[in-house]
Amino acid sequence: MDKLSKQILNKRIENNPIWLMRQAGRYLPEFREIRKNNPNFIKLCLNEELSTEITLQPIKRFNFDAAIIFSDILMVPYGLGQVVEFKKNFGPILGDLNLENILKKNEEDFIKNINPVYKAINKVSTHQSLKDKDTIGFVGAPWTILMYMFNKQSPKKKLPVDLLNKTDEIKKVLEILDKFLKIHIENQVKNGATIIQIFDSWAGLLEEKYINDYIYNPTYSLVKYTQSLNVPVICFPRNIKSYKEFVNVVKPDAINIDYEVDPKKIKEQIDIPIQGGLDPKILLTDNQNIKKNALLYLDIFREHPYIFNLGHGVLPETDPSSVEYLVKVVKDF
Numbered sequence: 434m435d436k437l438s439k440q441i442l443n444k445r446i447e448n449n450p451i452w453l454m455r456q457a458g459r460y461l462p463e464f465r466e467i468r469k470n471n472p473n474f475i476k477l478c479l480n481e482e483l484s485t486e487i488t489l490q491p492i493k494r495f496n497f498d499a500a501i502i503f504s505d506i507l508m509v510p511y512g513l514g515q516v517v518e519f520k521k522n523f524g525p526i527l528g529d530l531n532l533e534n535i536l537k538k539n540e541e542d543f544i545k546n547i548n549p550v551y552k553a554i555n556k557v558s559t560h561q562s563l564k565d566k567d568t569i570g571f572v573g574a575p576w577t578i579l580m581y582m583f584n585k586q587s588p589k590k591k592l593p594v595d596l597l598n599k600t601d602e603i604k605k606v607l608e609i610l611d612k613f614l615k616i617h618i619e620n621q622v623k624n625g626a627t628i629i630q631i632f633d634s635w636a637g638l639l640e641e642k643y644i645n646d647y648i649y650n651p652t653y654s655l656v657k658y659t660q661s662l663n664v665p666v667i668c669f670p671r672n673i674k675s676y677k678e679f680v681n682v683v684k685p686d687a688i689n690i691d692y693e694v695d696p697k698k699i700k701e702q703i704d705i706p707i708q709g710g711l712d713p714k715i716l717l718t719d720n721q722n723i724k725k726n727a728l729l730y731l732d733i734f735r736e737h738p739y740i741f742n743l744g745h746g747v748l749p750e751t752d753p754s755s756v757e758y759l760v761k762v763v764k765d766f
């Protein structure tokens with residue numbers, strides 16, 4: 434069993450394992466070099482050779498304890514036949530949601546559309562540099578994926594008007610997503626993913642009264658399913674009103690916190706392993722400040738199973754040497 438899995442399953446290890454969300458990406462010159470010649474992001478995710486190479490880039494450079502597969506949560510709507518494009522300096526743009534079309538998709542069509550993702554996981558997980566490391570597969574939570582499918586772009590910080598009136602369509606899409614996200618998890622695990630992380634980036638947009646139907650129940654279904662495959666699950670319900678309640682209801686194996694969460698308070702409230710928290714903007718400051726802030730988390734979680742990570746993804750303007758320094762601080766602790 435590898436370090437991260439051990440930490441998640443409460444088998445104490447000497448050091449805190451570390452990996453970072455978006456550890457492969459635009460802050461790395463070797464990534465930008467590949468990206469330059471591959472302007473189509475979806476195609477790049479579907480290039481098993483290159484997506485394997487990109488996944489391994491930060492492992493080679495920083496010796497992180499886990500690799501997270503270079504792909505995107507929006508590969509699922511893409512696999513279901515919705516158009517997904519990425520515009521530079523804007524983010525994802527999706528085509529119209531055609532429910533009739535999507536309802537016709539079967540498992541075979543879906544897998545055919547995104548099969549290189551699974552092949553890349555296979556290559557990564559069997560690569561010699563991953564020998565004592567975990568391979569993290571992931572999915573977007575149903576609510577966050579649904580948000581993109583309906584809104585066709587990032588909602589920024591507010592809930593799109595009208596969305597919550599579409600009760601019947603939401604119900605249908607959640608059913609479809611439950612089926613295909615399980616297929617997606619199953620195939621990642623079959624190909625070597627040893628941990629699954631569920632990203633719910635827009636969990637914080639929902640009012641209390643919708644949380645059961647749109648977040649807790651659909652996510653619990655995926656958590657239970659993943660656990661039935663004997664694979665631990667980390668959930669990241671970013672900005673959710675209560676991480677404590679989320680953990681009690683959804684029962685993941687570990688929880689990632691965002692940078693607005695007070696680490697001291699959350700430690701008192703939550704028994705399961707905790708991951709993340711550090712504001713990615715800290716990595717834009719000097720080493721002294723990076724150390725101070727990293728030690729804050731490490732100290733608070735000294736007696737609590739903790740996986741070092743950020744409260745959101747590495748920012749593109751981050752200097753790779755700051756990441757290198759952070760890894761050193763964590764490993765030396």
Ligand code: CP3
Nearest residue numbers: 454455456457458501502503504505506524525571632634
């Ligand atoms: O963590 C990792 O490095 C693994 C790969 C990964 C990507 N996206 C690669 C990516 C993961 C786990 C994701 C998750 C993801 N994708 C989320 C959930 C986490 C979060 O960020 O809230 C969301 C909401 C998306 C959708 C998405 N993909 C957006 C909004 C964007 C554009 C904004 C941005 O940061 O560039 C993407 C593009 C994307 N996904 C990039 C990468 C490396 C940047 C692509 C590029 O232009 O080179």
